[in-house]
Amino acid sequence: MPSISTKGLEMPASPIRKLTPFADKAKQQGKKVYHLNIGQPDIETPEVMLNAIKNIDFKVWAYTASEGTLSYRTKLTSYYNKLGYNITPDDIIVTTGGSEAIIITMLTCLNPGDEVIIPEPFYANYNGFACQSDVVVKPILSYIENGFALPAISEFEKLITDKTKGIMICNPNNPTGYLYSPEELEALKELALKYDLYLFSDEAYREFCYDGRTFTSPMHLDGLDEHVVVLDTVSKRYSACGARLGCMITKNKAIIASALKFAQARLSPGMVEQIAGEAAVDTPDEYFEKVNKEYTHRRDVLVQALNKMDGVFCPNPGGAFYVVATLPIDNADKFCQWILEEFEYHNQTVMMAPATGFYSTPGAGTNQVRMAYVLNADDLQKAMTCLEQALLVYPGRVALIPETESAKLNQGQ
Template sequence: MPKISEKGLQMPASPIRKLTPFADQAKRLGRKVYHLNIGQPDIETPESMLNAIKNIDFDVWAYTPSEGTLAYREKLTEYYNKLGYGITAADILVTVGGSEAITIAMQTCVNEGDEIIIPEPFYANYNGFACMSNVVVKPILSYIENGFALPPIAEFEKLITSKTKAIIICNPNNPTGYLYSREELEALKSLCLKYDLFLFSDEAYREFCYDGREFVSPMHLDGLDENVVIMDTVSKRYSACGARLGCLITKNKTVIAAGLKFAQARLSPGMVEQIAGAAAVDTPDSYFEKVNTEYTLRRDTLVNRLNSMDGVFCPNPGGAFYVVARLPIDNADAFCQWMLETFEYENQTVMMAPATGFYSTPGSGSNEVRMAYVLNTSDLNKAMDCLQEALKVYPGRQA
């Protein structure tokens, strides 16, 4: 029997999706499962996007340019320049979801065996993308006690070697919801300029900043144009995860030219998605204001319920729609599986993502879980009722 590749063996499973068979079995048993494991918003997609798809009129569903249609890229510049990015259509590569933007960035900017520093916990698929690109992840721990703030720059410098090529941040952060400050980004800027590093900025949750807090992008920092690569997606801000439409943005022309070759190798992003994406740019500010208000309410509901439980600690995040909570449990992976496989409260249970999969350092996150507050407050409260009861009877509860 032929053997699969070493890379296939090393490729990590998704902590977000790996427990799906247990959730499916719980549903077959008639249980209601509250999905807090995945960032799939229940907010309605803007009507303009849906209408653009309904009103499509073409005779041939053709390839688009590998870099994306000029019409869509020009429309995207309206969105980003409204935010102060100062880009042109030539600075954009349209990608098949934000995931492809990340893989193209890695493959374009980092050699096989070179290193990328990432504050952890981090978006779990960075590990997978790094494996695909033969890139080495050098994690740097952030801590739940201070809300997962950026580690001190001195700690970054300890990890820098001749093989270090880039730093990745996700801002606001997935999985922690931490929103990086201008001061933290200025510190990263100085570090990247000192060591001539790329700064990859995953900005999938840009529109989700709470309590009047400022969103700052590396694109807002002077003197960093050649170092910054933005990775973005329409999935979250327009509640359009199924569109699989993202982009890579940089003012570094060498990166754009090399990245385009990877884009050409996969041919092109979808035509229909780009038509919908162009329409989405005209989404009124009132849409985002309403969404922001709703997510703030959900965040407050979830954080307050968690912190009211005995032995539970959850920082109050400044953005995105996730929290990482520390629970009085022995093993997050075992607990999350037990919740689906064994536990039920009033014929209901909760699916969460074990935080271990969001770390690269062995042993980290063993008593933490990530939850996405993508359900309405009524369902969030019911989910928290289940969790509260589960923690009372879990065999591996810790003092």
């Protein structure tokens, strides 16, 4: 039998989806499974976006331009310029989801063996995209005790070699929900300029900032036009994950010209998706205000419930709709499988993502899980009751972690 490629064998499994067979089996056994493992919101997609699809009238479902239709890119430009990005339609390449934006950016900007520094924990698929692109991820640890703040710039400098080509951030962060401050972005700007690095900014959760905090993009910083690539998607902003529509944005003309060749190789982004995406830009501000209020409430329900449990610590995130929590467990992968396979509370259980898959550093995150607060508050509370009961009987429970209690006190919880 022919062998699988080395790259195929090295490609990491998704921590978000790899336990799906156990969740499916639990459902077959009649259990109610609360899905906190994946960022699939239950918030309704804007009506203006759905209506655009319902009202489509064309005779041929045709290819579009490889960079995306001019009509959609022009509409996107109005959205980004309202945020202060000061771009033109020629600064945008439309992609099949944010995932393709990341892959095309890596293939365009980084050679095989080049290194990109990423604060961890980070979006698990960065590892997969790097594997596909033969790029080396150099992780730099952030810590739950201070809410996963940006590591010190001096720690970044320790990792920089002649192979270092860029830094990647996700802001607000998936999986931690941390919202980088303007000061942290300025520090990254100085680092990028000092060492002539790209700064890749994944901004999928731009709309989700809480407690009156504001979002800062590298696009807002002077002097970085040749260094910044923004990666974006409609998936989270408009609760339209299945649309698979994203984009890459940069004022660096050489990147656009080279990325376009990769875009041409895959022909074009979807026509229907771009029609829907164009309409989505007209979503009223009231939609986002309502969604923001709802996610703030869900975050508060989840974080407060977690921090009331013995041995559990969860920092209060400033954005996105995820938390990473430390649990009193021996191994997150084992626990997340066990709670689906062997546990039920009133015929209910919880699906979570082991945090190990969001780290590159071996052994990191072994007692942490990521949870997405994409369910309604009532279901979140029920899921937390299940989790609390599971922790009481889990065979691999460990003693109360002193750092956990210290971190709770430091954050006033």
